[in-house]
Amino acid sequence: MRFQDIPGLETTKNQLIEAVKGNHVAHAQLFVGAEGSANLAMALAFSTYLNCEAPTDSDACGTCPSCVKNSKYIHPDVNFIFPSAATPKFKREDATSDKFLVEWRSFLAQTPYGNVADWSNHFGWENKLLMIPRQESRNIVRALSLKSFEGKYKVMIIWQPELMNANAANGILKILEEPPENTIFLLVSNDSNKLLTTILSRAQQLRVPSxxxxxxxxxxxxxxxxxxxxxxxxxxxxxxxxxxxxxEIDGGSNDANDYFKDWMRQCFTFNFENLIKQADDFQKRGKEFQVGLMGVASNYMRETLLTGVDATNISRLPAQEKGFIDKFASVFVPEKIAKISPQFDEAQYHIERNANPKILFLDLSLSIAQIARAKS
Incomplete structure (x- = not known):
């Protein structure tokens, strides 16, 4: 992975390149970005640039032995730590990253923009809970106690550190603060709020935009x-x-937008029977869809607020959606959106923490119906 393989984000790329040129590379960096962002891809590209034997002013060369190995994710000085789960062959505590490197490299070659669910499905863990076990902290210390084989830097990439076992997280604090010479930690997170404050205080944060x-x-x-x-x-x-x-172009489901529109219609007409059926369906859809629907809802709230004002520079609304938004805005005026929007955020919070989706959805639906039908 090189910087040129990542679309856009030139400011972030230049920031990383200038740090290397100026010899101001922080020994522990936290790449924070939303799901589907380039935080992992950016960490991989940065790792390639760090050990490139003939870097240019804008990217790694892509042809030196170091770059070739990094393109296959087999560089001996680049180590990976990532969430895993037990298998018939390995118990939970023994299911460490080094046991699954072949599958991990295959996953990265397929896409560096996947999430934990994609990684789980890629390996075949399906609905198992993935985490970084306690043993990984010992593996990290052991791996970094060795000198680099051929590169200038020894790099430790930790993907989803927020899923680290608490003991594992505490076990790397000392080496994270005082690593061996020319050792770089690259932590890649989707939610830095879930990290220990002791880890946050030891890492330089880099916000990777969507x-x-x-x-x-x-x-x-x-x-x-x-x-x-x-x-x-x-x-x-x-x-x-x-x-x-x-x-979506690979055939994935994209019906969250249509689902949201139908949901709002049922709320406005207060069709209680249909809302109960929809709550049953919502429960069956799975957590990823449920969380995604709340994100879609927040999106529509934003676009509705921008309706009627000169916001062409910040509105993302395609022409095909304008008809629905115009009708939606006639019912959900700014005062009502101000009441509803926080409820979507709260619902997403509880869904991520395994609240009963059927009860939550029905309660949210009734609240939306009450607000929608109230006189402005």
């Missing part, structure tokens, strides 16, 4: 034969999440 719509469209244009209207729609629904956009 992709612009134009960057998403360029990738979709290159990888599909969809029409420009279809690409515009997918980019809008993805909202900077390249993983979501790519899953």
């Amino acid at each position: 992709f612009d719509d134009e960057d998403v469209k360029s990738v979709l244009t290159e990888k599909s034969e969809l029409s420009s209207d279809e690409i515009d729609q997918i980019a809008y629904r993805a909202n900077g999440n390249l993983r979501k956009a790519l899953s």
Whole structure:
């Protein structure tokens, strides 16, 4: 992975390159980005640039032995730690990253924009809970106690450190604060709020922005034969999440938008029987869809607020969605949106913490119906 393989985000790329040029590379860096962002891809590209034997002013050369090995994720000085689960062969505590490197490299070669669920499905863990076990802290200390084999830097990439066992997280604090010479930690997180404050205080944070719509469209244009209207729609629904956009062109489900529209219609007409059926269906859809639906809802709330004001520079609304938003805005005026929006955020919070989705959905639906039907 090189910087040129990542669409857009030139400011972030330049920031990392300038740090290397100025010899100001922090020994522990935290790449924070939303799901579907380039945080993992950026860490991989940065790792390649660090040990490139002939780097240019804008990227690694891509042809030296170090770059060739990094392109296959087999560089001996680049170590990976990632969540895993027990298998018939390995118990929970013994299921460490080094046991699954072949599958991990295959996963990265497929896409560096996947999430934990994608990694779980790729290996075949399905619905198992993935985490980074306690033993990994010992493996990290052991791996970094050795000198680098051939590169200038020894790199430790930890993907999803928020899923580390508490003992594992505490076990790396000392080496994270005082690593061996020319050792770089690259932590890649989707939610830094779930990390221990002792880890946050030891790492320099780099916020990796989500992709612009134009960057998403360029990738979709290159990888599909969809029409420009279809690409515009997918980019809008993805909202900077390249993983979501790519899953749609690969045949993934994209019905959250239609589901939301129907849900709001049922709330407004207060069709209680249909709302109960929809709550049953919502429960069956799974956590990923449930969380995604709350994100779609927040998106529509934002676009509705921008209706009626001159916000062409910040609105992402494609022409195909304008009709629905205009009708939606006639009912959900700003005062009502101010009451509803926090409820979507709260619902997402509870879904992520395994609240009963049917009860939560029905309660939220009744609350929305009450607000929608109230006189402005």
